[in-house]
Amino acid sequence: MKLIVGLGNIGPQYDETRHNTGFMVVDEFAKNHNTNLNTRKMEAKMGSTFIDGQKVLVVEPTTFMNDSGRAVGPIMNYYDVQPEDLLVVHDDMDLPVGTIRIKDKGTSGGHNGIKSIINSLGTLEFTRIRVGISHPKRAQVVNYVLGRFDKDQRPLFDQAKDNAVKAIEDWLKGASISELENKYN
Secondary structure (H helix, E strand, C coil), X not given: CEEEEECCCCCHHHCCEHHHHHHHHHHHHHHHCCCCCCEEECCEEEEEEEECCEEEEEEEECCCHHHCHHHHHHHHHHHCCCHHHEEEEEEECCCCCCCEEEECCCCCXXXXXXXXXXXXXXXXXXXXXXXXXXXXXXXXXXXXXXXXXXXXCHHHHHHHHHHHHHHHHHHHCCCCHHHHHHHHC
């Protein structure tokens, strides 16, 4: 089984905000694979599908971003998912809008949702797709990440979202991290 997790904040006030980039990518992936995230358990919205004969669980934690590990850890334990079978999609202020970066391990890079997952799992070794949202002036960070993409940024984000979905699909088909990095980074 593979586990695809998109990070974001729950509630309509956060819909389509930069910080909900992970949710938006996972929603697009789910839509493309006729998967409804209509099951609610273990502090998450979930749906499952089969891709190339392999079960794929698609998850959006409902714990809010900074406590994402509170949902991800128990889900992985319940379904006996190993860290190498986990892929997490999240926003990244250190990347320009329109870019994605894939990596298979590493620190949180200051991202509280990833930090929470690392703390819950006790490992740094799981795949992430970081989707760029650009970086505002330091004093404006909270308002920026909780704001929506402007009209110039939205087409760039939509392209990055499409690339992130393709990267998820390639990962599920067994592409190595180096192959994914060469193709998408």
